[in-house]
Amino acid sequence: MIPLYSKMSPTDPSLEYTLPQTPSTPLRQKQTTSTSPLPLIIFSETKAVDLTNRFRKDADAYYVEAKRSTVATMAQIPYWVYGVLVVLGWNEAMLVLFNPLYFTMLLVGLVSAWFIIQLGLVGPLFQISRTVGNEVQRQLSNRLREHFSHPALAEPVRTRPLSDQSENDEIKREVRVKREQF
Structure with missing residues (x-):
């Protein structure tokens, strides 16, 4: 944004501003013979670089300070939380x-x-735990892939022999009779 605002030149010709022709004004460049008006220079190129560097330095400082204050406030657990943990546990x-x-x-x-x-x-124990966990996950995913990759075939419907059906009908009749008695 600094290079954008270091020079001002209006796009509308009716808004053009001309500075008085005095030799002591450092804001205006030397007059050229071109017909286009020269932009009004707010600050020089070295001043723009200086402002950019100062802005970056200040922004970095504010960022580091904000990060430090966030870490400092989050590192401390309130004392009442320990009391709640003791009561609830x-x-x-x-x-x-x-x-x-x-x-x-x-x-x-x-x-x-x-x-x-x-x-x-501790380090080797974590490494072994991570390796075992990865192996279990790999084998579990392979078995699940195998299981779901083959479609489950429906078992054929089995018919009952006629003798079983007649026995089943007799049992149903007995149950109905007993219900009617109660």
């Missing part, structure tokens, strides 16, 4: 602490986590 915490099976599993998990951290196996 109290029954689950008591369940884990007073149930021997859950408490034993909690201790085994904590001891395992401590050993993994102390031995520096």
Whole structure:
């Protein structure tokens, strides 16, 4: 926008402005013999470059400051949230602490986590987990593709022998009779 507004030249000839012909005005360039009017120069090319550089520097500074203030305000969890978590999770915490099976599993998990951290196996554990997860996803997608790629054939309708139908009719009659009795 700075190069656009560094020079003014109206497109409508009725709006043209001519500066007085004084030798001390630095805003006007030297007169040429052409018939087209010269644009009014607001600031020079070096001043435009200087303004552009200052604008970029200020914009970068404001951006960094806004980002820093956003990170600083978002990093702190309000203290009342911890209270809400304690109140809402109290029954689950008591369940884990007073149930021997859950408490034993909690201790085994904590001891395992401590050993993994102390031995520096967190990175390899994440890599193995990611590899196993990708393999499970690949095999699952292949099996689903296989299953849905072949159309399911409808099984033929099987007819019952006549003896089964007559037995079924007798059972229905007995059920009707019993319903009528109640």
